[in-house]
């Protein structure tokens with residue numbers, strides 16, 4: 001699967017909800033998720049949202065527990081699955097507290113910056129079995145969910161940087177990736 005990178009247009013669209021009453025669409029989404037899973041591990045990412053693979057729909061996958069297997073020289077050999085999580089039509093319904101951590105994104109390769117996020121979130125979503133779930137989440141998973149959920153709204157983590165920093169980071173990225 002191709003991963004679209006900044007400044008691709010598809011990353012800027014507000015994605016559409018998955019129509020869970022449409023059998024054909026459900027099937028397509030589940031097939032896409034299994035491809036995204038493979039792509040995420042191959043790319044050594046901890047999350048991947050549908051718009052990043054060119055699909056403007058509201059779902060993403062996350063695995064913050066994956067382990068990197070290294071060879072004798074310390075090079076990454078493969079990524080071992082940890083806990084694979086699927087979020088379809090997610091909705092963050094409550095948020096509180098403040099949190100900050102360094103983030104990166106497969107769609108903005110080479111850029112790692114600290115971003116302000118909420119510490120705790122409550123969200124509703126449909127899981128891989130298309131069952132409705134409600135969860136209270138904190139820590140790194142809460143940050144990852146907020147990062148991926150932003151993708152569904154056409155937002156990237158670099159958009160959340162303070163103005164001056166944002167301008168510098170975007171300019172440098174576009175120059176290096178021209």
Ligand code: CO
Nearest residue numbers: 104105106107
């Ligand atoms: Co991202």
